[in-house]
Amino acid sequence: MRAMYLANYFVAGCIASSLLGWIASLHPMAFRAIAFLLVALGIVWTAAWLLDYSLSQFLKISIQQLQAVLVSVLAFLIIGLGVFLCS
Amino acid sequence: MLLKLIVVSSASLTLWLVPLVGLDKKVGWHKGIQGASLCAALACAVSAGNIARQLADESEIQELKTRAIKADVEDEIATEIYVSQAQRQQEAEAILNPVERLERSLALSCEDEDGTPNVQNEIQAEDAEERRAERVLELKAKGWGKAKIILEVWGVSKGGSQKYKDAETLYERLIRGET
Numbered sequence: 001m002r003a004m005y006l007a008n009y010f011v012a013g014c015i016a017s018s019l020l021g022w023i024a025s026l027h028p029m030a031f032r033a034i035a036f037l038l039v040a041l042g043i044v045w046t047a048a049w050l051l052d053y054s055l056s057q058f059l060k061i062s063i064q065q066l067q068a069v070l071v072s073v074l075a076f077l078i079i080g081l082g083v084f085l086c087s
Numbered sequence: 088m089l090l091k092l093i094v095v096s097s098a099s100l101t102l103w104l105v106p107l108v109g110l111d112k113k114v115g116w117h118k119g120i121q122g123a124s125l126c127a128a129l130a131c132a133v134s135a136g137n138i139a140r141q142l143a144d145e146s147e148i149q150e151l152k153t154r155a156i157k158a159d160v161e162d163e164i165a166t167e168i169y170v171s172q173a174q175r176q177q178e179a180e181a182i183l184n185p186v187e188r189l190e191r192s193l194a195l196s197c198e199d200e201d202g203t204p205n206v207q208n209e210i211q212a213e214d215a216e217e218r219r220a221e222r223v224l225e226l227k228a229k230g231w232g233k234a235k236i237i238l239e240v241w242g243v244s245k246g247g248s249q250k251y252k253d254a255e256t257l258y259e260r261l262i263r264g265e266t
Contacts, residue, residue: 001146005139008096012132015103019125025112087107 010076017080025084041077045070088142095135102128220261233258 024034048055048070056066106124110117219240226236233255234245241254 001139001143004092004096005136005143008099008132008136008139011096011099011103012129012136015099015125015129015132018103018107019122019129022118022122022125025118083104083107087112 010072013073013076014080014083017077018084019080021081021084038077041073045073088138092135092138092142095131095138099128099131099135102131219257223258223261227262 020034020037024031048066052063052066052070056063059066102124106117106121110121112118112121222240223236226239231239237251237254237258238244241250241257243251243254245251
């Protein structure tokens with residue numbers, strides 16, 4: 001059951017990424033805003049990889065859990081945007 | 088609950104993929120439907136995740152309860168085994184050692200109300216008297232003197248003390264053959 005709820009949240013992340021892509025396709029300004037959001041997210045994601053030890057202590061989770069979350073974020077962004085762009 | 092979870096998860100996947108694949112992005116109302124379905128799919132996925140998490144927590148609690156019940160049962164069984172083992176041991180001791188029990192009951196029945204055992208004390212006193220008489224006669228045969236024998240047997244040195252006088256009386260009786 002734990003795997004199921006993690007999978008559902010993962011799917012929710014994928015759908016959110018597709019929604020971001022859809023919002024970006026509405027208007028050039030929206031596209032820029034989403035692009036900025038994605039760039040900011042990328043910077044935060046990279047910083048989280050670099051500061052994984054401190055961040056795991058701050059969030060009180062293990063490094064493995066933090067890394068799993070980061071990989072999942074990357075995966076659902078790629079899948080969600082990929083599905084939107086390829087459809 | 089599980090059925091609801093499955094339905095909501097399937098709905099989220101359907102609402103996510105079908106409009107994106109089936110509808111044209113260049114058509115205005117298609118695009119609107121895609122956006123609406125994406126929002127609905129996101130809501131379905133989040134609610135499905137919440138339901139699944141709730142179920143996972145419940146199953147974890149249930150598992151803990153089951154473990155606790157199992158531990159209780161094991162503890163109860165272990166206690167019963169221990170108690171029955173102790174009972175069996177007591178019964179075995181009772182069967183195997185009746186002589187000791189009889190002796191104990193006899194010793195208890197021989198004691199007075201104030202706790203002084205009279206019969207045994209009398210027996211012990213008689214034994215001590217006999218041993219003392221034997222010792223006196225033995226020392227007398229060796230040629231020891233009265234004072235020395237009294238000192239050896241009663242532990243009282245010669246003098247005018249009451250103890251020595253009592254010991255002397257007893258010595259005289261023993262020598263005369265009175266017991």
